[in-house]
Amino acid sequence: MHVLVLGGTTEARALAGLLHPRVRVTSSLAGRVARPRLPEGEVRIGGFGGAEGLAAWLREHAVDAVIDATHPFAERISFHAARAAASTHVPLLALRRPGWVPEEGDDWRDVGSLDEAAAALDALGDRVFLTTGRMGLAAFAARPEWFLVRSVDPPDGPVPARADILLDRGPFTLDGERGLLRRHRIDVLVTKDSGGAATAPKLTAAREAGVPVVVVRRPPVPEGVPVATTPGEAAALVLEGRLSRTGAAST
Structure with missing residues (x-):
């Protein structure tokens, strides 16, 4: 077979x-x-x-x-x-x-695409933790916010003008994600509903910190x-x- x-x-x-x-x-x-x-x-x-x-x-x-x-x-x-x-x-x-399921205390904003995720950032804060991967960042390229962009490999195509690139690969720890949100003074997290445990700690860290999460539906x-x-x-x-x-x- x-x-x-x-x-x-x-x-x-x-x-x-x-x-x-x-x-x-x-x-x-x-x-x-x-x-x-x-x-x-x-x-x-x-x-x-x-x-x-x-x-x-x-x-x-x-x-x-x-x-x-x-x-x-x-x-x-x-x-x-x-x-x-x-x-x-x-x-x-x-x-x-x-897929991931919100828990009590989560502040999730569900959207249908990366373009909708970019539009949802209005009034959510100026410092964004963007964890949607290295492709599709063009949707955020014209945004005025500062972005921490995390991906396994360097991004392809346009990236936001105000951005730091963090190259890293999961699984990630809860303590590590807590520290990341704190050090970079993150106001909002953007993620795709990838599911799984390897990258889920960021959601717990966001809940604990009261950080809203923009979630792109799969x-x-x-x-x-x-x-x-x-x-x-x-x-x-x-x-x-x-x-x-x-x-x-x-x-």
């Missing part, structure tokens, strides 16, 4: 470790991180050339199942995977960590694609043969 795992997320690496060497696993990484943490099994880096290119790769390499374990905001590759799986009749499963999984929420659940569906040829998980 040959399984293609899409994504360089923590969940994708964990899934590859659960499947390898019981089945042949190829993990596909987008190549946007300079020094990615490599999973077990085979690894390929780079795009496929859209849905058609991915479909051709699935046929050429005799793939029996695709697991979309990409970042919750990697919307394009998720829809390409859905189209490719449908055209090749290869089962497809999405692995998505649960895009939906393509219609008809079943979802697993943990690597263990996804691995069980694969190893127990409970993925149908239409991509639906059987019960």
